[in-house]
Structures are given as C-alpha cells and as structure tokens.
Amino acid sequence: KNQVEQSPQSLIILEGKNCTLQCNYTVSPFSNLRWYKQDTGRGPVSLTIMTFSENTKSNGRYTATLDADTKQSSLHITASQLSDSASYICVVVGGSGTYKYIFGTGTRLKVLA
Amino acid sequence: EAQVTQNPRYLITVTGKKLTVTCSQNMNHEYMSWYRQDPGLGLRQIYYSMNVEVTDKGDVPEGYKVSRKEKRNFPLILESPSPNQTSLYFCASRKAGTGITFFGQGTRLTVV
Numbered sequence: 001k002n003q004v005e006q007s008p009q010s011l012i013i014l015e016g017k018n019c020t021l022q023c024n025y026t027v028s029p030f031s032n033l034r035w036y037k038q039d040t041g042r043g044p045v046s047l048t049i050m051t052f053s054e055n056t057k058s059n060g061r062y063t064a065t066l067d068a069d070t071k072q073s074s075l076h077i078t079a080s081q082l083s084d085s086a087s088y089i090c091v092v093v094g095g096s097g098t099y100k101y102i103f104g105t106g107t108r109l110k111v112l113a
Numbered sequence: 114e115a116q117v118t119q120n121p122r123y124l125i126t127v128t129g130k131k132l133t134v135t136c137s138q139n140m141n142h143e144y145m146s147w148y149r150q151d152p153g154l155g156l157r158q159i160y161y162s163m164n165v166e167v168t169d170k171g172d173v174p175e176g177y178k179v180s181r182k183e184k185r186n187f188p189l190i191l192e193s194p195s196p197n198q199t200s201l202y203f204c205a206s207r208k209a210g211t212g213i214t215f216f217g218q219g220t221r222l223t224v225v
Contacts (some may be wrong), residue, residue, distance in 0.1 A: 004155070042218030043117070043203050089155070101214070103155030
C-alpha cells in the first residue's frame with residue numbers, strides 16, 4: 001500500500017534552534033518527493049521538490065534530504081524563526097498510472113520566543 | 114501575481130442545499146484538482162482534471178461533482194451536502210508533468 005508517514009506528529013522548539021522532521025514512504029514506483037509548508041487555515045506552499053537522483057536540496061534555511069534506498073526524507077530547519085510555526089507536509093508523487101500525490105499527515109511545528 | 118483563487122473562504126450551509134465552490138487559476142495550468150483536509154488525515158484528492166473537458170475521480174469522490182468547461186476554472190459542486198462533508202477544501206493547479214503544485218487559500222465548509 002502506498003503510504004507516507006511523518007514524524008514527529010508535533011514539535012515545539014525555541015526560536016533560533018534547529019530541528020529535523022522525518023518522512024518515510026512506501027510509494028512505488030517513485031517519481032519525486034515534495035515538502036510543503038502549510039500555515040494554519042491556509043493552502044500548502046511548496047518548499048522543495050526532489051527527484052530520485054537528488055540527495056540534498058536547500059531553500060534558504062530549509063534543507064531537504066532524500067535517501068531513495070531506504071525511502072526516507074528529512075527536512076532540516078536551521079535557526080528557526082517564529083514564522084516557521086506551521087505544519088510541514090511530505091508528499092510523495094508516484095504510484096501506478098498517472099502521477100499520484102500521496103500526502104503525509106504533516107508535522108505541526110511551533111516555534112516559541 | 115500567479116495564484117489559485119477559491120471562493121468562498123468560509124461557508125456554513127444546511128444539509129441538502131446544493132452549493133458550488135469556485136476555483137480559478139491564472140497560470141494557464143492544464144492540471145487542476147480538489148482536495149479535502151480533515152484533522153489527523155493527509156489531504157485526500159476528490160477529483161482532478163488533466164485538461165478542459167477531462168475530469169476523473171480521485172480517492173474520495175462520493176457526494177461531489179466537478180466540471181472543466183474552461184481551462185482556468187474548476188468548480189466543485191455538492192448537490193446534496195451532508196454533515197460528513199464538513200471539511201477544509203483546497204483547489205490546486207500545476208502544469209502538465211511534475212511541476213510545482215499551487216494551492217488555493219482553502220474553503221472551510223460546515224454542513225449542519
């Protein structure tokens with residue numbers, strides 16, 4: 001069964017600290033993996049897109065990694081800011097037939113001053 | 114500005130009263146889709162459209178209809194809403210292939 005699991009479910013950190021969010025998937029065949037940031041009550045916004053051959057991709061203070069062999073990805077946030085408080089959703093694109101988006105349930109991050 | 118626009122943002126309605134949530138994109142994207150988001154669950158696809166006049170069911174299509182008469186618009190229709198359709202709905206669009214998907218701001222629907 002195609003699944004995307006994220007951990008932790010929620011996380012609280014102090015402003016300025018780093019954190020790492022995890023994503024494990026069982027989607028096959030695999031096309032690409034995406035990380036989205038979703039502010040409360042708003043639509044998800046794309047952070048990174050990683051294909052099979054990419055191990056690391058950065059977008060400002062966000063760095064995503066992908067290990068296609070173990071089917072794991074992580075999103076590392078450096079020097080967190082209050083504005084990083086949001087849900088972070090891992091999405092794996094793949095599955096049989098047309099490109100199907102399989103969404104994780106997200107990690108809810110709260111950054112405290 | 115490139116965007117996906119949904120209307121309304123908030124809607125409270127009664128069981129059985131037909132409603133339409135509109136979605137429009139200004140990026141000339143071929144692919145559009147509708148999702149619902151419920152607590153503890155990932156976004157689930159309701160319907161999608163690969164291009165004008167081409168629509169198909171997603172994972173949870175029951176109780177919903179869509180149409181794609183124009184490339185920019187993809188309305189979601191609830192013919193007879195029920196309380197289990199209370200949810201946060203998102204419209205999304207992207208270019209054909211594996212481009213970035215843009216999401217609308219969401220429509221919070223409550224059916225009483």
